[in-house]
Amino acid sequence: MADRPTSGDGDLAALARSLSEQARRGEQVEVYAARSVHTDVRAYDGEVESVSQAASAGVGVRVVIGGRQGFASAGSLDAVMVADTLADARENAAFATPDEHGGLPAPDGVEGASLDLWDESVLVTPVEAKIELALALERRVRGAGSRIRQVSSADYGDVAWESAVASSTGVLSASRRTSCTLAVSAVAGSGADSHTGVGISAGRGVAHLDLEAAADDAVLRATRLLGAGKGRSTRCTVVLDPRVTATLLGVLGGALSGESVTKNRSMLADRVGERVAATSVTLADDPTDQRAFTAARFDAEGLACRRNELVVGGVLRGFVHDTVSARRAATVSTGSAVRGGYGTTPVAGCRALSLAPGTLSPEEVLESVGDGLYVQSVTGVHSGVSSVSGDFSVGAEGAWIHGGALAAPVREMTVASTLQRMLHDIVFVGADVRWLPGPATGLTLAIADMAVSGQ
Amino acid sequence: MAPRTDMLVDADLAQRVLSRALRSGGDFAEIFVEDRRSSGAVLDDGRVEELASARDRGAGIRVLAGDTTGFAHTADLSEQGLLSAAEAAASVAGGGASGAVSLGDPGRAVAASVGRPGDSVPKEEKISLLTRADAAARASGAAVVQVSVSYGDSRRRFLVANSDGVLVTEDQVRTRMAVSVVAAGDTGRQSGSESVAATAGFELFDTVDVDALATTAARRALAKLSARPAPSGTVPVVLAAGSGGILFHEACGHGLEADHVVKDTSVYRGRIGEQVAGSLVTLVDDGQVESQWGTFLVDDEGHPASRNVLIDHGVLVDYLWDAKRARKQGRSSSGNGRRQSYRHLPMVRMTNTFLVDGADDPDEIVAQTPYGVYVAKLGGGQVNTTTGDFVFGTTEAYLIEDGHLTEPLRDANLIGNGPEILTRIDAVAGDFAMTPGTCGKDGQNVPVGCGQPTVRISAVTVGGTAGG
Numbered sequence: 001m002a003d004r005p006t007s008g009d010g011d012l013a014a015l016a017r018s019l020s021e022q023a024r025r026g027e028q029v030e031v032y033a034a035r036s037v038h039t040d041v042r043a044y045d046g047e048v049e050s051v052s053q054a055a056s057a058g059v060g061v062r063v064v065i066g067g068r069q070g071f072a073s074a075g076s077l078d079a080v081m082v083a084d085t086l087a088d089a090r091e092n093a094a095f096a097t098p099d100e101h102g103g104l105p106a107p108d109g110v111e112g113a114s115l116d117l118w119d120e121s122v123l124v125t126p127v128e129a130k131i132e133l134a135l136a137l138e139r140r141v142r143g144a145g146s147r148i149r150q151v152s153s154a155d156y157g158d159v160a161w162e163s164a165v166a167s168s169t170g171v172l173s174a175s176r177r178t179s180c181t182l183a184v185s186a187v188a189g190s191g192a193d194s195h196t197g198v199g200i201s202a203g204r205g206v207a208h209l210d211l212e213a214a215a216d217d218a219v220l221r222a223t224r225l226l227g228a229g230k231g232r233s234t235r236c237t238v239v240l241d242p243r244v245t246a247t248l249l250g251v252l253g254g255a256l257s258g259e260s261v262t263k264n265r266s267m268l269a270d271r272v273g274e275r276v277a278a279t280s281v282t283l284a285d286d287p288t289d290q291r292a293f294t295a296a297r298f299d300a301e302g303l304a305c306r307r308n309e310l311v312v313g314g315v316l317r318g319f320v321h322d323t324v325s326a327r328r329a330a331t332v333s334t335g336s337a338v339r340g341g342y343g344t345t346p347v348a349g350c351r352a353l354s355l356a357p358g359t360l361s362p363e364e365v366l367e368s369v370g371d372g373l374y375v376q377s378v379t380g381v382h383s384g385v386s387s388v389s390g391d392f393s394v395g396a397e398g399a400w401i402h403g404g405a406l407a408a409p410v411r412e413m414t415v416a417s418t419l420q421r422m423l424h425d426i427v428f429v430g431a432d433v434r435w436l437p438g439p440a441t442g443l444t445l446a447i448a449d450m451a452v453s454g455q
Numbered sequence: 456m457a458p459r460t461d462m463l464v465d466a467d468l469a470q471r472v473l474s475r476a477l478r479s480g481g482d483f484a485e486i487f488v489e490d491r492r493s494s495g496a497v498l499d500d501g502r503v504e505e506l507a508s509a510r511d512r513g514a515g516i517r518v519l520a521g522d523t524t525g526f527a528h529t530a531d532l533s534e535q536g537l538l539s540a541a542e543a544a545a546s547v548a549g550g551g552a553s554g555a556v557s558l559g560d561p562g563r564a565v566a567a568s569v570g571r572p573g574d575s576v577p578k579e580e581k582i583s584l585l586t587r588a589d590a591a592a593r594a595s596g597a598a599v600v601q602v603s604v605s606y607g608d609s610r611r612r613f614l615v616a617n618s619d620g621v622l623v624t625e626d627q628v629r630t631r632m633a634v635s636v637v638a639a640g641d642t643g644r645q646s647g648s649e650s651v652a653a654t655a656g657f658e659l660f661d662t663v664d665v666d667a668l669a670t671t672a673a674r675r676a677l678a679k680l681s682a683r684p685a686p687s688g689t690v691p692v693v694l695a696a697g698s699g700g701i702l703f704h705e706a707c708g709h710g711l712e713a714d715h716v717v718k719d720t721s722v723y724r725g726r727i728g729e730q731v732a733g734s735l736v737t738l739v740d741d742g743q744v745e746s747q748w749g750t751f752l753v754d755d756e757g758h759p760a761s762r763n764v765l766i767d768h769g770v771l772v773d774y775l776w777d778a779k780r781a782r783k784q785g786r787s788s789s790g791n792g793r794r795q796s797y798r799h800l801p802m803v804r805m806t807n808t809f810l811v812d813g814a815d816d817p818d819e820i821v822a823q824t825p826y827g828v829y830v831a832k833l834g835g836g837q838v839n840t841t842t843g844d845f846v847f848g849t850t851e852a853y854l855i856e857d858g859h860l861t862e863p864l865r866d867a868n869l870i871g872n873g874p875e876i877l878t879r880i881d882a883v884a885g886d887f888a889m890t891p892g893t894c895g896k897d898g899q900n901v902p903v904g905c906g907q908p909t910v911r912i913s914a915v916t917v918g919g920t921a922g923g
Binding site for chain 2: 044045047048049050051052053054055056057058069070071072073074075076078081084085088089092093095096097099127149150152187192194195196230263264265266267343345379380382383384386388389390391393394395397411412413414415416417418449451452453454455
């Protein structure tokens with residue numbers, strides 16, 4: 001079995017289908033098969049630090065017998081390993097507790113969106129050209145002036161990825177996509193006054209990468225912090241950089257997952273129909289938007305992805321569901337099953353969250369805020385933010401906003417509130433939509449009355 | 456000589472692959488062959504939701520040519536598969552010396568005695584652990600509305616051979632269990648969790664009290680229902696023993712990794728021999744601590760795990776090294792070259808990193824703190840090694856008032872600067888304890904241990920919402 005993605009001639013789907021057809025009487029079998037090829041290049045100090053080129057493939061099998069689910073996976077498409085995987089999943093199913101809501105989806109008649117997510121350039125560009133991109137990225141940042149002391153890494157990475165889902169309940173879907181990324185980390189200053197800035201550019205194909213923008217953004221972010229100290233503790237309006245907003249939306253996505261909601265793990269459970277946010281907030285999960293890097297035709301259970309309105313004018317409209325969470329909530333799947341790869345089972349989750357943009361440019365947001373704190377980057381999101389309780393506390397660096405413009409830089413600060421309050425306290429939504437790698441898009445966002453801790 | 460059945464690929468084949476990898480030049484070649492089997496079970500929402508098993512095997516091959524590393528991996532362990540991966544890895548090397556590779560006798564790391572590897576344990580027995588923990592957590596209070604319990608075991612065998620003649624195999628067995636509880640009340644929902652993890656087999660549960668694990672998780676969630684917001688501002692912080700050596704992992708461990716040091720992205724660069732911390736601070740990284748989560752016999756480059764003193768009574772003694780960085784400095788690896796799997800390049804990683812015991816009494820430390828925050832359990836953390844700024848989150852914390860623990864506090868991140876914090880440790884007790892964790896670096900996760908006795912830091916910024 002070849003491990004290299006082809007032009008999508010369906011051999012993965014054929015493998016998945018033939019395995020799923022081995023379902024015995026009374027069994028449901030779902031096979032998810034995926035493979036990818038990737039290239040990763042890192043440049044450092046004018047040289048190539050590393051070049052990785054590899055292919056990966058694997059299969060994940062779910063077997064449901066009488067409402068009991070078992071799962072097994074293998075990091076290979078080798079025929080023997082694949083057959084063992086089905087046997088293991090079958091054996092595992094025997095030990096689960098029967099779930100009245102369990103079981104695989106049947107096709108629901110929704111057509112997959114017409115999306116073009118494949119760019120051949122990722123496969124045909126010679127590795128030498130990819131290496132040159134990483135070197136050129138490193139060069140541009142290093143040459144940005146004496147304030148840049150170091151370029152700790154400059155990376156080019158790409159992946160061409162294919163997957164197929166087939167089930168004994170009639171689902172059959174195949175997907176493929178490409179992506180490539182430039183990422184660079186710049187260090188400005190020296191000694192105790194050292195600061196880092198990361199710049200990124202992503203696209204489906206090599207031609208979509210904006211090397212200059214990634215390099216210049218890294219330089220701006222690192223140098224903007226020069227001279228930063230720990231600021232005073234206060235309460236003020238906080239303006240989030242688009243990337244920070246995307247991180248925030250990612251956490252919020254956890255609370256909008258049908259899995260969390262139906263299992264009492266979401267601060268938004270039981271709140272459908274209620275005002276949960278400022279009226280300027282309209283939030284949708286839309287993997288059918290071609291511009292989203294996470295756009296997809298089919299979800300991880302093989303149902304068509306679709307646009308789901310979650311918050312409209314500040315009112316919570318609903319959640320994203322996979323098949324099981326939907327049954328628990330007495331509704332239908334929203335085509336929102338996601339999975340971390342062939343090694344994990346599907347779970348309900350957001351794939352491409354975005355806020356409806358407002359009308360203000362980032363500069364106009366700062367002018368409107370007048371005085372506050374601009375947060376360029378945050379840390380500790382996984383340890384300080386909970387979509388269960390809504391408690392929100394993160395490390396932050398950025399700059400004070402004075403008189404409607406950025407002023408003195410700060411670092412080693414925290415900003416805190418609760419997600420519930422923050423949603424209501426959103427005062428300005430920027431117009432500057434940024435499509436980013438990851439499950440959410442970014443834009444400039446201003447949130448009033450956050451606790452800022454420093455000295 | 457180890458019997459051939461212990462080898463994931465034959466020594467002769469490994470030798471041919473290494474020779475092919477160096478055929479067009481290059482200074483060093485390595486083949487890492489891994490076979491990992493794991494199984495897990497999750498009980499959630501009152502049901503055993505899923506048993507899962509996974510198998511992964513393959514090889515990663517790297518070639519060093521000057522400062523450049525070429526890397527390729529494959530799931531195809533046939534001679535043809537390995538040779539073509541060797542050629543892909545070698546494509547970065549041009550010119551330079553090449554020569555025949557000769558491997559030494561296969562050194563076999565003697566596997567630590569594993570009483571009961573997970574694959575020998577009946578699944579019923581694993582499930583009974585889950586149901587027991589679920590019942591204990593739910594019995595902890597009527598406000599407990601959700602319980603999730605997970606169990607996992609893995610057996611990871613690998614072979615690593617390189618052109619320096621190293622040929623070694625390793626066999627690692629790990630077992631873990633975690634309980635996560637949600638409690639709900641008038642103030643909303645709160646979560647609490649507790650976990651245990653060891654480089655050991657199922658015999659881990661001979662000594663672990665599963666009921667206590669569950670009730671601890673429940674206590675954390677329940678206590679926070681009546682918790683007040685954490686302070687906002689800079690206060691003294693007392694960390695309970697074993698609450699999270701992650702502070703030291705983040706505050707200085709990452710900055711002592713040689714890759715950061717060499718790249719001038721560490722605040723500890725060029726400071727060997729200097730007093731970088733208070734004299735109460737002795738920091739050790741030790742991959743040999745019996746059965747700890749970050750323990751192994753040989754690292755993922757074939758070097759034996761070792762005990763490395765990093766900071767001795769406040770004085771910076773050494774950094775952590777992998778083979779690539781050590782080679783460049785003309786010294787030996789400290790046994791800290793690790794990788795998530797055969798699909799990843801090894802890099803400098805911590806193993807079990809801990810602060811050693813001091814002489815203070817833990818109760819006295821609290822009694823002598825007029826006002827501050829007592830952290831009973833830390834969550835995760837993160838550091839920017841270039842600036843030394845780090846955060847860590849609390850998952851169980853209390854206010855200290857007049858030398859006593861008073862009210863529980865809601866979760867918050869604490870933020871500090873590594874070099875500054877190390878000079879602010881003004882009390883270290885003698886009640887050392889360790890906790891397991893997962894360390895993420897450059898997209899790779901590896902199991903680590905963290906440890907510390909009760910310590911007090913005179914000033915840390917707490918990111919709560921209540922006026923300081």
